[in-house]
Amino acid sequence: MFANHKYIAFETIVVKEVRRFTRIWLQTLVPPAITIGLYYLIFGNLIGRRIGEMGGYDYIDFIVPGLIMMAVIQNAYSNVSSSFFSNKFQRCVEEILVSPVPNYIILLGFVAGGMARGLAVGIIVTLMSFVFTSLSIEHVWLTILVVLLTAMVFSLAGFINALFANTFDDISIIPTFVLTPLIYLGGVFYSIELLPAAGQWVSALNPVLYMVNTFRFGILGSSDVNIYWALFMLVVFSAVLFAVALILLRRGTGLRH
Amino acid sequence: MSHADSQNAISIRNLRKTYANGHVALKGIDLDVKENDFFALLGPNGAGKSTIIGIISTLVNASDGTIKIFGKDVASHVYEAKQSLGVVPQEINFSQFEKVADIVMTQAGYYGLKGSLARERTEKYLKKLDLWDKRDNRSRMLSGGMKRRLMIARALVHEPRLLILDEPTAGVDIELRRSMWEFLQEINRNGTTIILTTHYLEEAESLCRNIAIIDHGQIVENTSMRALLGKLAMQTLVFDTVNDISTAPQFNDPEVKCQWIDSHSFEVTMSTDRDINALFTALNQQNVLIKSMRNKTNRLEELFLSRLNSR
Ligand SMILES: Nc1ncnc2c1ncn2[C@@H]1O[C@H](COP(=O)(O)OP(=O)(O)O)[C@@H](O)[C@H]1O
Ligand SMILES: [Mg+2]
Numbered sequence: 001m002f003a004n005h006k007y008i009a010f011e012t013i014v015v016k017e018v019r020r021f022t023r024i025w026l027q028t029l030v031p032p033a034i035t036i037g038l039y040y041l042i043f044g045n046l047i048g049r050r051i052g053e054m055g056g057y058d059y060i061d062f063i064v065p066g067l068i069m070m071a072v073i074q075n076a077y078s079n080v081s082s083s084f085f086s087n088k089f090q091r092c093v094e095e096i097l098v099s100p101v102p103n104y105i106i107l108l109g110f111v112a113g114g115m116a117r118g119l120a121v122g123i124i125v126t127l128m129s130f131v132f133t134s135l136s137i138e139h140v141w142l143t144i145l146v147v148l149l150t151a152m153v154f155s156l157a158g159f160i161n162a163l164f165a166n167t168f169d170d171i172s173i174i175p176t177f178v179l180t181p182l183i184y185l186g187g188v189f190y191s192i193e194l195l196p197a198a199g200q201w202v203s204a205l206n207p208v209l210y211m212v213n214t215f216r217f218g219i220l221g222s223s224d225v226n227i228y229w230a231l232f233m234l235v236v237f238s239a240v241l242f243a244v245a246l247i248l249l250r251r252g253t254g255l256r257h
Numbered sequence: 258m259s260h261a262d263s264q265n266a267i268s269i270r271n272l273r274k275t276y277a278n279g280h281v282a283l284k285g286i287d288l289d290v291k292e293n294d295f296f297a298l299l300g301p302n303g304a305g306k307s308t309i310i311g312i313i314s315t316l317v318n319a320s321d322g323t324i325k326i327f328g329k330d331v332a333s334h335v336y337e338a339k340q341s342l343g344v345v346p347q348e349i350n351f352s353q354f355e356k357v358a359d360i361v362m363t364q365a366g367y368y369g370l371k372g373s374l375a376r377e378r379t380e381k382y383l384k385k386l387d388l389w390d391k392r393d394n395r396s397r398m399l400s401g402g403m404k405r406r407l408m409i410a411r412a413l414v415h416e417p418r419l420l421i422l423d424e425p426t427a428g429v430d431i432e433l434r435r436s437m438w439e440f441l442q443e444i445n446r447n448g449t450t451i452i453l454t455t456h457y458l459e460e461a462e463s464l465c466r467n468i469a470i471i472d473h474g475q476i477v478e479n480t481s482m483r484a485l486l487g488k489l490a491m492q493t494l495v496f497d498t499v500n501d502i503s504t505a506p507q508f509n510d511p512e513v514k515c516q517w518i519d520s521h522s523f524e525v526t527m528s529t530d531r532d533i534n535a536l537f538t539a540l541n542q543q544n545v546l547i548k549s550m551r552n553k554t555n556r557l558e559e560l561f562l563s564r565l566n567s568r
Contacts, residue, residue, distance in 0.1 A: 001336045001340075001369060002369065005369025006369070009366060013366075090353060091349075091350035092351050092355075094314075094316055096367055098315065099367035100340050100367075101367050257317050
């Protein structure tokens with residue numbers, strides 16, 4: 001396939017993915033806005049005033065970056081897992097599989113779709129945060145880079161989830177049992193300084209911690225973790241997940257008998 | 258690559274498939290279909306037709322064997338091979354939530370067709386398949402026959418040189434079936450090689466020049482339609498007699514089978530190109546007087562089935 005043909009194929013997948021989540025915006029864009037808005041209101045505004053400071057910032061300022069990140073992660077993941085699984089379920093994934101689109105373009109297309117949803121929700125909840133506090137972004141490029149890498153990592157993870165899934169249950173099990181605990185224990189709501197040594201050590205194994213903290217550093221200018229190390233880890237995670245997804249696609253796991 | 262390969266639209270060698278559950282669906286298929294042919298792959302349910310098409314279109318992994326499409330190996334030259342292939346699957350496989358035109362447009366995009374060209378082709382094939390009026394409808398609103406036609410339009414949008422249809426007229430009413438046949442004949446005349454699977458012999462008979470019969474994962478016959486018809490062309494004649502008969506008359510020709518029905522009738526089965534006068538001569542000698550004779554309509558289909566059952 002020629003390079004320009006590949007680009008057209010990529011664009012086709014991305015446009016289709018974006019059209020999908022904007023068409024069903026009531027299911028894709030509104031729920032995270034409501035949930036995160038409630039977090040802002042209850043934890044940030046009402047309870048946060050009593051908590052006082054966290055990691056050297058007002059509690060609302062501390063959790064806003066974490067909550068934005070949470071929204072990005074959940075939405076990037078669920079966009080790809082549910083869209084790709086429903087393509088499998090309805091068998092229309094065969095439309096792509098019989099065509100000459102190379103596997104990496106299929107993967108990039110769906111991942112870009114997931115990133116688009118993650119970013120769209122990220123922007124919505126960022127704009128909403130202005131109602132509760134007025135954050136300025138300290139390191140703009142770093143912030144953007146971290147959001148993009150995080151959205152990519154979880155889009156890839158959602159893709160792999162969808163490859164293995166045989167039922168709709170299979171794409172809600174991982175978010176419930178793996179993703180949610182990782183996010184809630186990943187420093188969205190508290191600084192890991194609060195934890196005892198053992199807790200800090202366990203938290204260091206949680207990839208979400210690096211994403212949340214690097215993002216928070218980008219916005220606030222302070223972080224629990226080493227930024228370069230965190231960025232490096234994000235790149236490694238992306239590369240590993242990308243390779244795994246490609247190998248699975250090549251084998252036809254969950255797609256070809 | 259030999260020269261012969263390039264004349265073949267598809268060339269299949271030693272194709273085998275054992276599914277994960279251990280079921281052996283294909284037991285070494287060899288098949289060549291010439292460019293511009295209109296080819297039927299005929300066989301009962303479960304014979305392995307869809308498995309072959311699945312492997313050709315890379316939706317099923319082969320256990321062994323090679324497939325070349327216009328000389329390009331599907332495994333090693335996957336992009337070239339796929340570019341010249343269009344597939345209409347047996348089961349509906351488009352999104353139920355998308356609009357008709359979007360489904361075809363998206364498929365065009367997967368083949369690298371740009372916006373204006375994709376739109377042009379989409380319009381062309383939706384019109385040819387009588388779906389242009391439905392272009393803005395969600396696909397789940399279409400009737401069964403329309404869904405089938407939508408899959409044909411989708412398979413043609415990149416104008417493949419080889420079109421494979423897996424039981425395209427299953428569940429399509431007779432009138433629509435005829436118009437689909439005419440359409441397929443037209444694109445075949447314009448240079449598209451067509452392979453279709455079917456278990457309606459009538460369909461293969463009226464459309465196809467060459468035919469392979471598959472049963473239990475093996476090709477049991479691979480010949481021209483005409484030769485097959487000749488081979489299978491048997492007729493059954495029912496005779497009513499004037500006098501009582503207690504047994505079937507005897508013919509000392511092993512190719513002529515005779516069966517007693519009742520005291521005033523019997524039937525004879527033989528090839529259509531046999532001389533009936535010889536029958537009358539033999540009947541006269543046995544003093545069997547014939548009152549009337551009629552041809553029991555001889556469905557080729559029945560013979561086809563008996564042929565498969567006898568294996
Ligand atoms: N995914 C599968 N797993 C196991 N067996 C299968 C699978 N798909 C088809 N088969 C079996 O393989 C045989 C051939 O099926 P198929 O190619 O669909 O036949 P046809 O299209 O000629 O009706 C059948 O016995 C069928 O039950
Ligand atoms: Mg079939």
